[in-house]
Amino acid sequence: MTLQERDKKHIWHPLKQHQTHPNSLGIVKAKGCILTDEHGNEYIDAISSWYTCMFGHCNEYITSKVYEQMQQLDQIMFSDFTHPAAVELSEKLIGILPENQAKIFFNDNGSTAVESAIKMALQYYFNKGDKRTTFIAFENGFHGDTFGAMSTSGLSVYNGPFEDFLINVHRIPVPNGTNTEAILTQLKDIVANHKVAAFVYEPIVQGAAGMKTHDNNGLNSILDFFKTNAVLTIADEVMTGFGKTGKNFASDHMTIKPDIICLSKALTGGLVPMAITSCTQEIYDAFLSDDIAKGYFHCHTYSANPIGCAAAIASIDLLTSEEIQESIQRISKAHQQFSERIQSHPKVKSTRNIGVIFALDLDTNMERYGTLRDLLLSSFMKEGVFLRPLGNTIYIQVPYVITAEQLEKVYFTIEKVLNTL
Numbered sequence: 001m002t003l004q005e006r007d008k009k010h011i012w013h014p015l016k017q018h019q020t021h022p023n024s025l026g027i028v029k030a031k032g033c034i035l036t037d038e039h040g041n042e043y044i045d046a047i048s049s050w051y052t053c054m055f056g057h058c059n060e061y062i063t064s065k066v067y068e069q070m071q072q073l074d075q076i077m078f079s080d081f082t083h084p085a086a087v088e089l090s091e092k093l094i095g096i097l098p099e100n101q102a103k104i105f106f107n108d109n110g111s112t113a114v115e116s117a118i119k120m121a122l123q124y125y126f127n128k129g130d131k132r133t134t135f136i137a138f139e140n141g142f143h144g145d146t147f148g149a150m151s152t153s154g155l156s157v158y159n160g161p162f163e164d165f166l167i168n169v170h171r172i173p174v175p176n177g178t179n180t181e182a183i184l185t186q187l188k189d190i191v192a193n194h195k196v197a198a199f200v201y202e203p204i205v206q207g208a209a210g211m212k213t214h215d216n217n218g219l220n221s222i223l224d225f226f227k228t229n230a231v232l233t234i235a236d237e238v239m240t241g242f243g244k245t246g247k248n249f250a251s252d253h254m255t256i257k258p259d260i261i262c263l264s265k266a267l268t269g270g271l272v273p274m275a276i277t278s279c280t281q282e283i284y285d286a287f288l289s290d291d292i293a294k295g296y297f298h299c300h301t302y303s304a305n306p307i308g309c310a311a312a313i314a315s316i317d318l319l320t321s322e323e324i325q326e327s328i329q330r331i332s333k334a335h336q337q338f339s340e341r342i343q344s345h346p347k348v349k350s351t352r353n354i355g356v357i358f359a360l361d362l363d364t365n366m367e368r369y370g371t372l373r374d375l376l377l378s379s380f381m382k383e384g385v386f387l388r389p390l391g392n393t394i395y396i397q398v399p400y401v402i403t404a405e406q407l408e409k410v411y412f413t414i415e416k417v418l419n420t421l
């Protein structure tokens with residue numbers, strides 16, 4: 001029996017309607033940018049396995065550091081102890097995060113990084129005797145699948161069964177260069193009538209929405225409004241963090257820095273799940289008290305797992321290396337050229353690119369998990385490229401270590417498949 005057949009017996013996959021989509025391809029090996037399936041076929045991983053494996057799969061530098069760590073210290077309760085890898089990671093992160101970030105809190109995945117940020121914001125005000133009840137978020141954002149994170153995400157048809165249990169969130173449009181004044185007027189109204197704890201946002205690029213970019217100046221004005229109105233700002237950099245936008249963090253493109261930052265995905269280079277919620281000294285200080293209950297009583301069993309920390313330290317070493325920084329610039333330039341080349345294709349409505357992220361919108365309406373999307377996905381796979389369209393958006397987010405030939409094959413495959421539509 002193939003893996004695919006054995007899988008069907010006991011496994012329930014995420015994001016899947018098993019009745020119409022019963023098959024999951026067995027992947028048995030991944031190295032650099034190449035995935036190998038159970039039949040020996042190879043695919044270029046053009047979306048870095050959901051933006052995680054930015055330094056290539058099974059990167060030898062990362063795996064060697066993890067192997068060293070595994071022989072030294074595997075797991076330790078972080079409520080009672082600390083350890084060298086956590087301390088070193090905190091120092092490295094503070095060294096590259098926006099300058100106002102001072103404290104590092106550990107979580108397990110992107111959703112819980114956001115969940116934790118939401119709880120931090122609520123308790124920050126609660127501890128000051130100021131009970132806040134509402135959040136603000138962008139329309140069509142994505143922040144994860146736990147209740148708080150799901151609530152701050154844009155309303156989705158997949159949220160139906162849970163709608164009655166979501167936390168209170170007001171939604172604003174993303175700034176597009178012409179609507180900033182209208183958004184500020186809307187914000188004044190929301191803030192005057194509700195007790196708003198925080199604004200949760202994906203800075204500059206909304207990933208799951210289809211790698212949608214928005215206006216930096218508009219975002220700065222919005223963040224500035226929140227600063228002057230004592231509303232905390234939570235940047236969800238789970239997707240944008242660690243070099244994707246051409247800078248270490250998307251918030252580095254902004255003049256106004258967030259109070260809280262959520263990180264995951266590329267944090268460990270795709271090796272193990274781990275997440276961080278970082279914050280300013282001011283937020284941390286609001287939890288200091290002789291009263292125990294003012295502390296932050298939120299914990300995951302695997303908080304600051306040493307293996308995860310070792311993978312994250314190694315990933316940051318690579319990110320900050322000259323070689324990777326040059327690759328990011330190289331991919332960024334190649335995307336720009338591809339963008340100019342594909343823009344005039346009759347099936348293409350628009351293109352956008354920032355850093356190693358490239359996206360194009362097709363000139364058709366497509367359901368997020370509809371048949372055209374399935375056809376595109378399988379056509380790309382037949383050509384040996386793994387690309388996963390989001391609605392009518394085809395996007396590329398390749399590992400930084402991709403070769404020029406592999407990248408050209410990704411571009412060529414997109415053109416070839418578009419020509420068959």
Ligand SMILES: *Cc1c(COP(=O)(O)O)cnc(C)c1O
Binds near residue numbers: 111145207237239265
């Ligand atoms: C993926 C993602 C999340 C959720 O992370 P998980 O690890 O899947 O829980 C949250 N925010 C953004 C912006 C993401 O891209």
